[in-house]
Amino acid sequence: MKLLVSVIILILVISRADLSKIIEVWKHVHQSNLLLALFLSLMAWVVAAAKWQRLLPPENNLSLVKSLKYTMISLVYTFLLPGGQLTGEAGKFFHSQKDQPQNKIAIAGSIIADKLLSLSALGTVGLLAVTREMPTVPSPLFYFLGLLTLVGGIYLFLLLPTGQTFTNAILSRLSPSKKILKLRNLVQPRYFKAKNIIFSLGLSLGYHLLIIATLYNLLLAIDLSLSLTAVAWITAAASIFQAIPISVGGLGLREVSFTYLLSLYGINNSEALAFSSLIYLPLLTAAAIGAVFMLFDFFYRSGRSSSAALPTKSN
Numbered sequence: 001m002k003l004l005v006s007v008i009i010l011i012l013v014i015s016r017a018d019l020s021k022i023i024e025v026w027k028h029v030h031q032s033n034l035l036l037a038l039f040l041s042l043m044a045w046v047v048a049a050a051k052w053q054r055l056l057p058p059e060n061n062l063s064l065v066k067s068l069k070y071t072m073i074s075l076v077y078t079f080l081l082p083g084g085q086l087t088g089e090a091g092k093f094f095h096s097q098k099d100q101p102q103n104k105i106a107i108a109g110s111i112i113a114d115k116l117l118s119l120s121a122l123g124t125v126g127l128l129a130v131t132r133e134m135p136t137v138p139s140p141l142f143y144f145l146g147l148l149t150l151v152g153g154i155y156l157f158l159l160l161p162t163g164q165t166f167t168n169a170i171l172s173r174l175s176p177s178k179k180i181l182k183l184r185n186l187v188q189p190r191y192f193k194a195k196n197i198i199f200s201l202g203l204s205l206g207y208h209l210l211i212i213a214t215l216y217n218l219l220l221a222i223d224l225s226l227s228l229t230a231v232a233w234i235t236a237a238a239s240i241f242q243a244i245p246i247s248v249g250g251l252g253l254r255e256v257s258f259t260y261l262l263s264l265y266g267i268n269n270s271e272a273l274a275f276s277s278l279i280y281l282p283l284l285t286a287a288a289i290g291a292v293f294m295l296f297d298f299f300y301r302s303g304r305s306s307s308a309a310l311p312t313k314s315n
Helices: 002-015 019-027 031-053 064-080 085-096 101-132 139-159 161-174 178-187 194-221 228-242 253-263 269-278 280-309
Strands: none
Touching: 002 253, 002 269, 019 269, 031 064, 031 101, 031 194, 031 280, 064 085, 064 280, 085 101, 101 139, 101 178, 101 194, 101 228, 139 161, 139 194, 139 228, 161 178, 194 228, 194 269, 228 253, 253 269, 269 280
């Protein structure tokens, strides 16, 4: 069903563009900007892995390399299976908990906290950019980004020690059920340290700035020039829109969001689609790396299982 939604949206968007113009734009892509965009996007995923690693439980044994491996593997789930980013995060949990099966709840909590802090950072970056581009930006988006930033700020407070104390005081009065307490441990892990939360939030801001720089260079690669603040709010809006789990990997939603948002700056459908198509280069490159990690992980675990099943020789 979600694949059908993606196909229908793509057909509608492509029908309003000139394919010959898109091909012409592709022929004149500046490779230096394209390669720089690819490098920046890969650095963004390294930062994404580092910010998640900061939120893992203290006893975790996941190195930055392993955190990066599971982050890249999550992209395979994101782009190949229905559900988009939600499926990707589920894939990250599925693979990472194999290393620490005793910490399943903590790992799930770290993934949820990482996602919510990242959304908070995205809302903040988008809102700051919108204030510089307000005549062009639709008013509802301004209010939505403001609301996202406010919700993110409240969640950040709840993660900090003061917020934990506040939650404990409320729960002590309510006598909640075990299910409520289990949910609390998921969305508000009690092992978080303030410095790790703040550091992870800072890395989230860095991650989004690298993604903005990636898209800025992709625009330059096809001779489209927008201000960094314009690219910042467009990136925030498109990221939120394509995260709606009604398509496969944001396919279709990504195209329609960039087509509309770039049209606000006088960029036609053909140029917007050419730009949107270039975004798949860094995305699919990262997903391909994730697929390699996934295959290596599969064969490595299979080899260990086979070795453990072999009978030992007796003297």
